[in-house]
Amino acid sequence: MSDDARDEETVTVAHGGGTGRTRDFLEDSVVPRFGGDADGLAVGLDALDDGAVHEVGDRSVVVTTDSHVVSPLSFPGGDIGRLAVSGTVNDLAVMGATEPLSLTCSLVVEEGVSVGLLEDVLDSMQAACEAAGCAVTTGDTKVMGSGDVDGVVINTTGVGVLPQGAHVPDAGLSPGDKLVVSGPVGDHGITLLAEREGFDIEGDLTSDVAPVNDLVAAALDAGTVTAMTDPTRGGLSTALNEMARKADVGALVDETAVPVRDSVAATGELLGIDPFDVANEGTVVFGVDAATADAVVDALRATPLGAEAAVVGEAVTEHTGRVVLDTGFGRRYLSEPEGEQLPRIC
């Protein structure tokens, strides 16, 4: 790109939306600059997976990092603190590291935020750490002038350790593998949209934000998990498309088998937003060897977060890199959403 074109192009919210534009930005601007090798690197930046995996001695060390912003800071089911811990613990978990070794906490706070609010956020982080069985071991705090940052931004980095080669990439699907989701989809994204000023939707809506490491551990114990990811930004649609694309398989999904809460479905209808397209923060998508799929679902259902776990489809050889959705009426592609989800009237 010429310097002029570079200066003209500005970063938009779509660059951080978690779907196509984000991927383009990473592939064009980030990966080529950083994509260096490190000793024993098993999963690196170019995999665009949930974290990096280093082979160290007879262990695999998983590292992941995430900066958390959310508006409003507190929402039904959680707050930015719970989100900051869960997001990173979950990225470790879906790489296979279900026992986080260490978690960092880096705070960027806007001048004028009340200390009480900040302490509430930190309490919430600690509660989530306890739920996940981990601890914040180091951190940093910066304060910006009023208006220079919006409220509170939290970066957390997580490190997990597991036996060498025991990590699970999101690219491991093979034809015949069953696709399993651990619980209802769309809760987090739809809850936040309903909270937005002006939309004012009242109902039984709660974010699913929670650490999923125990849930993932139960699945790993019960069967052969070939691939997994957490469908955060971009939702289930993006997660399934990425899994299919990275593994060069197709995915065939039965829409009616995917659990969606009635209140989430109804809010989605009202705002014209598909619950499959919005973020989840306590849900996992698994690829599971077909022979062990029922065992994995049973094990998930025995966990507190997995009561509605279900087989929702399978990996197939046709439709490489795409997701075909059987709606119960006919079939269509399930595509990734583009950028930020906005309510529509049409």
Added chain:
Amino acid sequence: MCLGVPGEIREIDGTEAVADFWGVERRVRLDVVGDAVEVGDYILNHAGFAIRKIPEREVEETMAIYESLFGDDVDEALDEIGAPRGADIDLGGEQGDAEADAAVPGDTDGD
């Protein structure tokens, strides 16, 4: 165009109401609904405005049409449903009940 969603009126305060949409509630304006609306009525919401009161009778009749379609003789079933109930449902092919001389409500030519 027009994402229309049916909801049930729960509260009314002047031209503002609260409606239930499959278990979630949202405000809806009644300015242009065109009919007297009471708590318990169904309305069609479009972009925060009720644009039509949905008469319960019509819902039942629509259900009846669809259910009748799955009998052995579809056309006969249609006629059976259509003939006696008449009213606002046009089941026949031709516009037998259209009143040709009625004003066309869409005539909004500007001045």
Added chain:
Amino acid sequence: MATEADDLKFRDPEAAQELAADIERQMERIDHPVEIMHVCGSHEQVIAKFGLRSMLPSDLSVTMGPGCPVCVTNMPEVDEAVALAEAGTTVATYGDMFRVPGTVKSLADAKAEGAAVEVVYSASEAVEYAAAHPDEDVVFFATGFETTAAPTAAVLQADPPENFYVLSAHKYVPPAMEVVAEMPDTDVDAFLAAGHAATITGYGLFEEFVDEYDTPVVVGGFEPLDVLYGVRRILEFVESGTSGLDNAYPRCVSRDGNEAAMSAIDEVFALTSGEWRGIADIPDANFVLREAYAAHSARRQFDVDPVSGDGDPLTEECICGDIMAGTATPEDCALFGEECTPQNPVGACMVSDEGTCKIRHEYGGHPEL
């Protein structure tokens, strides 16, 4: 408690399969290809979202006409909204319009560069925003057909705050149907008319159209069963070789429509001729504010001078207009899926959630899935 509302969903897949089987038998008897044009993006949405096209016989094509208000909003109208936002007003608009490209940029681009743009769900929300921010001039960029024109009219009639203005890009559907029906390349066997627009206007409006063009018109609803039932009714006309008008959405549409909504529209708006993006200059199909509402007219109160440039040179190759006129499909366009994608749209049909191109790109067409 939700049982009755559930009834309103009309989403029984088994019933749909039976209707589809009926349609297949009808097509066997008709024994020639049939093309149905619907004029409603929400019809396209439900057809695509539920995968209904894959249930229909391959010689029955259901195409979308000029039924997406976002797609037919003319570029200079977007330019006006962008210019107002860049001039320091707060532009409130429906989420549908946010990313639609103008000649040079979209409202999303303007916002990224610092302009104040608010996405609202409702006209009344735009008014509430204006009331809560008396120091800002709030311009509601009002788009859509009769269904959204009525709410815009209602908020203007309800004495909105002084700092609330409307930039109307509202459009009126029936004249556009006539223009499309008259296009020499249009070869449509029947129209599936838009049920929600007809909720406002009434279906009686189409009587003259049916007489004039000798083409069947069936007003259809928006649940999967409604659409399939509408198609089935249309095929009855086609099979018998007659034209006529039928209301297949009686639970929402009456012959006379919503007279309160029509009178609100009539009091607030006049109809004027104007360009529908990509289609034609259509007589009496654009709603503009009447003189009595000049105090709230963005065009009257601000000196809107949109920056217009050459835009994207690719727009020359864009065939959105032909697609909306039903004379071409997205696959006929050299840009489709290549230079023009939902991420980098060239034409409005690729931006709007109810644009034919975006829907085709996201959901697939008549796929052998």
